[in-house]
Amino acid sequence: MDTQQTKDIYTEEFLMNMGPQHPSTHGVLSLELKLDGEFIRECTPHIGYLHRSMEKIAENRTYTQFIPFTDRLDYVASMNNNLAYVMAVEKLLNLELPERAKYIRIIVAELNRVASHLVAVGTFAQDLGAFATPLFYCFREREKIIDIFDQICGNRLTYNYIRIGGVQFDLPAGVDEKVKEFVKYMRPKVDDYDRLLTYNTIFLARSKDIGVLPREMAINYSVTGPSLRGSGVKWDLRKDEPYLAYDKFEFDVPVGENGDAWDRYKVRVEEMRQSLRIVEQAINTLPEGDPTVRVGRVIKPPPSEVYCRTENPRGELGFYVVSDGSVYPYRLKIRSPSFSNLAVVPELVKGLKVADIVCVLGSFDIVLGEIDR
């Protein structure tokens, strides 16, 4: 390291470890920072503290047995993980789903997206120093979604609800009213966040023009989800490669302008509104019928390989599944959005202050469970 000796004071670069135990890393992430005073010269992330070898486990479990493991990837949006995995297996099986199953899946996935974005917005505000209040507000709303999920499938965090060939249970009686009520309740709350946080002077000062991610860099690093849209790229799989029945619903794809932390936050808030729109349309036009198609207890897909990606709250979650005709997947690769999104962070934080790392990390809304897998 360079040491500059002046008369009686000297300065030098020094290494600082941020994490693995640090509240703002949203899990166990370790950042090795090379600092010059308060400014970051270099940032090296060390990941893998939560590595549970999911991909190896998958090779030793049947296709159905692996569904609960996907809950533990991105544990803030378990429904969406179930969906992505199950859709990959269904693509292997060439399975056509009943309309009702598609609609129920969209409803739970979009509700989970709102819940996930609520966590993202709440913790982002908390990271920036808006201590407790926004987080409590967001978790108050999230609780209502979890109540609905509790009623639908009996779990509050790891749902294991979406199954190969449909869903675990049909929606119980009374849930549709509850969902409609929630949409009505939630809309003004999102406006509240705008008034409380989005245009708050301190919030703007902390997040505007911090961690600017240019459009080309975002694509080059394969950044996806709200972080990509924050950089002004209008790309949403639900719109561009519609799966399930997303092409039947009206919704907009919000994009940012500058690609800074504030834009990424703003895209999330706007996406909550759009998700509510989708939920409302889906619950009002929910088709009748059986939401499952019989697949049998032993699932043996023909030998082939598929790659299937869906739009998760954090970006594009992809499953590359290789089948050799047996009951176990021959190989299962999980392409997690947070993994690629985190890879761009070292580039963005160069030259920023230590406090801004927290802002940049928070704006990417990473979940270490799916980075380490």
Add this chain to the structure above:
Amino acid sequence: MRPDEISGIIRTKFPQVTEEAGTNHLIAAKESLLEVAQYLRNPPLALDNLHCITAIDRKEKMELVYTLYSIVERHGVTLKVCLTPQDLNVASLAALWKSANWLEREVYDLFGITFSGHPDLRRILNPYDWKGYPLRKDYSDPQLIAKPRL
């Protein structure tokens, strides 16, 4: 562009690129990977997003799978490279797509495939002093739980 159109364009430019039976995945020779990748990166195909890199251990060979998409043109290609177990080395694409950096590190960590020209080839998910490559089919560990009986 449709998959068969893309495949046609690539195969007229590179006659040695073949198409995998049953899927529309393209197979490139290990030596020409960098050249093919360079071509895919730029217009007319403009595959600007290297979405996913993974490997499949087929015992007699190792398959590397590159999943590429284009945000501008809205199409995608899956490119494969087959390696023999004796020579698990291939050119790194990190200079073309920045996302390859971490994705290749992951493949190196779990399969032991080395990427020449990679800026920082270290383990990423496992501890730096880990022995062996866990996702290879011949990997064994006393703590590994056997397949459940059905």
